[in-house]
Amino acid sequence: MTRAHEHGAAAQPEGTAPDAATTVARAAAHSRRAFLFKLSLALNGAVGAVLAVPILGYVLGPALKKNASYNAWVSLGPIADFPEGETRLVDYRNPVTMASDGATGNAACWVRHIEGRKFQVFAINCAHLGCPVRWFPQSKLFLCPCHGGAYYEDGARASGPPERGLFEYQYTVAGNHLLIEAGSLPTLATEACAKKKPLIQIAPQDAAADDANPARSS
Amino acid sequence: MDNPNQRKRPALKVFEWFDSRLGLARPLTEAAQHPTPERSASWWYVFGSAATVLLVLQVMTGILLALVYTPSAGEAWSSLQFLNHDVTLGWFLRAMHGWGSDFMIAIVLIHLVQVFLFGAYKFPRELTWIIGVFLLLLTLGMAFTGQVLRFDQDAYWGLGIGASIVSRFPLIGGPLVGLMLGGPIIGGPTLARFFALHVFVIPGILLVLVGLHVWMVLRLGINEWPMPGRIVSKASYAHEYHEETAKNGIPFVPDAAWKDAVFAAAILLSVMACALLLGPIGPTGQPDPTIIQTAPKPDFAFLWIYAVLAYLPPSLETPFIFIAPIVVIGGMLLLPLVAGEGEKHWSRRPVAVLMVAVIAVTLGTFTRLGTYTPWSPIMEAWSADTIPTKYLQDRSPLEREGALVLQNKQCRNCHALGGAGGMRGPALDNIAARMTEDQMIRQVLQGGGNMPAYGNALNPAETRALVSFLMTLRGKNLQPAVDSSRQLTTGSPEPLPAEQGDAATR
Numbered sequence A: 001m002t003r004a005h006e007h008g009a010a011a012q013p014e015g016t017a018p019d020a021a022t023t024v025a026r027a028a029a030h031s032r033r034a035f036l037f038k039l040s041l042a043l044n045g046a047v048g049a050v051l052a053v054p055i056l057g058y059v060l061g062p063a064l065k066k067n068a069s070y071n072a073w074v075s076l077g078p079i080a081d082f083p084e085g086e087t088r089l090v091d092y093r094n095p096v097t098m099a100s101d102g103a104t105g106n107a108a109c110w111v112r113h114i115e116g117r118k119f120q121v122f123a124i125n126c127a128h129l130g131c132p133v134r135w136f137p138q139s140k141l142f143l144c145p146c147h148g149g150a151y152y153e154d155g156a157r158a159s160g161p162p163e164r165g166l167f168e169y170q171y172t173v174a175g176n177h178l179l180i181e182a183g184s185l186p187t188l189a190t191e192a193c194a195k196k197k198p199l200i201q202i203a204p205q206d207a208a209a210d211d212a213n214p215a216r217s218s
Numbered sequence B: 001m002d003n004p005n006q007r008k009r010p011a012l013k014v015f016e017w018f019d020s021r022l023g024l025a026r027p028l029t030e031a032a033q034h035p036t037p038e039r040s041a042s043w044w045y046v047f048g049s050a051a052t053v054l055l056v057l058q059v060m061t062g063i064l065l066a067l068v069y070t071p072s073a074g075e076a077w078s079s080l081q082f083l084n085h086d087v088t089l090g091w092f093l094r095a096m097h098g099w100g101s102d103f104m105i106a107i108v109l110i111h112l113v114q115v116f117l118f119g120a121y122k123f124p125r126e127l128t129w130i131i132g133v134f135l136l137l138l139t140l141g142m143a144f145t146g147q148v149l150r151f152d153q154d155a156y157w158g159l160g161i162g163a164s165i166v167s168r169f170p171l172i173g174g175p176l177v178g179l180m181l182g183g184p185i186i187g188g189p190t191l192a193r194f195f196a197l198h199v200f201v202i203p204g205i206l207l208v209l210v211g212l213h214v215w216m217v218l219r220l221g222i223n224e225w226p227m228p229g230r231i232v233s234k235a236s237y238a239h240e241y242h243e244e245t246a247k248n249g250i251p252f253v254p255d256a257a258w259k260d261a262v263f264a265a266a267i268l269l270s271v272m273a274c275a276l277l278l279g280p281i282g283p284t285g286q287p288d289p290t291i292i293q294t295a296p297k298p299d300f301a302f303l304w305i306y307a308v309l310a311y312l313p314p315s316l317e318t319p320f321i322f323i324a325p326i327v328v329i330g331g332m333l334l335l336p337l338v339a340g341e342g343e344k345h346w347s348r349r350p351v352a353v354l355m356v357a358v359i360a361v362t363l364g365t366f367t368r369l370g371t372y373t374p375w376s377p378i379m380e381a382w383s384a385d386t387i388p389t390k391y392l393q394d395r396s397p398l399e400r401e402g403a404l405v406l407q408n409k410q411c412r413n414c415h416a417l418g419g420a421g422g423m424r425g426p427a428l429d430n431i432a433a434r435m436t437e438d439q440m441i442r443q444v445l446q447g448g449g450n451m452p453a454y455g456n457a458l459n460p461a462e463t464r465a466l467v468s469f470l471m472t473l474r475g476k477n478l479q480p481a482v483d484s485s486r487q488l489t490t491g492s493p494e495p496l497p498a499e500q501g502d503a504a505t506r
């Protein structure tokens, strides 16, 4: 109340001239208040900085997490499902999903069974801008519907805007099952398999060793 | 004052009760009646207010849609189906919101062009223009995020394209993809992010900036009608404008505002007409990445970007994607700062007019191309489009076999015959008039240009059949292509294809 009253008085210069003592007192009080105001700003700045930590951590969380950390080995089914010399579309459920993902938690990949235990597993996402490529066994080509990128049966770039071949997943054959390491959307930054993780729990050591993907290691 | 006060009607009393507390009546009346240069009360000056009216329409229809829409990746698509088919007039609200957004982009663009051509961005309205540029970007941001909320196949793969573009960012591409998607894949958190952007973040900024934009229009006055030879200078403009409005200014309401109101009504009616006649936009197929039979396409406003991305040479793509927007947006923002004075009239600014014309034609052409995507293979053409019978009549068995090879090997996906098929490669109707047999064999087996090599996909018999069929395709009585180098060395034209061609045309 008093402060408001003082302000009101200060705003009316036509009132009676205040005597010297009050002016000095008011000026002293003013500089004290101005200092307190600056201090309160600094205090809020500090609180804001502290507050920014959890907010930024929350917002940037998905950006800071390593993509490879989402990856896990997913079974695509028994190898008997993949006739030798053929390339087939296989659906699987992404290893990391949430209840709200719905159908978007599904994923698909192209499995090419070369021979024996040799496979190639390609992402359906075009290496250009990510549209779903389709396999045409007659012309042995993957064609992209978006800008006409084309890839040969081994995933190598054939023509069109893509600058590289199809993304490939790491795979392994464990028992009679074909497994791939999947988990994040394949893009130029993530690729299909970010880093090769040794298969400890799932596959026996020797399987992991001789199934090292030939195309990747070349 | 006191006597009539006692006889006041109750409505007026209520009004005064509020206004004595709000104190808004006077400033609002003053704002509404601010003097407008007489000639500026023109049909050319109605686009800004129409854009604002459309924004209000979008906010209203958006809130109504949010009553039913479920921003969850698993349910969004079916909630749109529910809106379209089961909610009374849900389809109409969706249609209004969708067409309203198209209209809003169009009106905002027209407004921008008008302001540019009338020199209205010059001193002292530079900041009004700069904020306007942000309003355009936010409007496009609303359109893009809105297209994502229509969580269908196009939205899903559109997000994939967005993620692929972002992933090309040097060094931080990966984290940026994570930030955009909210997780490792396009899914629940992705849609939630775009929902928050579309419903809270962008509209919030948009409304604040529209407020500032309108405030500045009121504060600085509506741009006077440009006259050739009347130069804007920072020293004298304020004085001149004041003089002009004092001399022949008219109150904005009602003398000028009636045109804005009529135009806004016409626009609202047009949105309603489009909604009624053309219906809601989408959703297309379900957002299930295992359904790969799709050729995703962005909404109308972004078709030109889609076309540019298709035509850029691969090596230029990444630099272009990241540098071009900075140049374009930076140029627009700097425009009033570098050209804040001088002529306003378009007849004295040929470069400006030329720029508008070139940009409009370019955007129009790319958008047009984006509507029929000649660069995309038509994935079903090989099994859906038949070979015109005239190309099969009087052909040898080998040539007909070749026609079968042409269909079976998906050549039609990229090459048209008789006007049907892909347009990615050249039409084949008169291929034999352009290429010799040798050239065809080499092109088919080794590829080149934009064509993959078919060496591994064709056996020698198939190649022979295919080429012999292609050799019959010479259009209307065109001469077969001849290898002139062979003519020089042997002294006679290549005999075989010429004879075959004759046999075929007989």
Ligand code: FES
Pocket (backbone or CB within 6 Å): A126, A127, A128, A129, A130, A131, A144, A145, A146, A147, A148, A149, A160, A161, A162
């Ligand atoms: S996304 Fe496949 S060619 Fe562009």
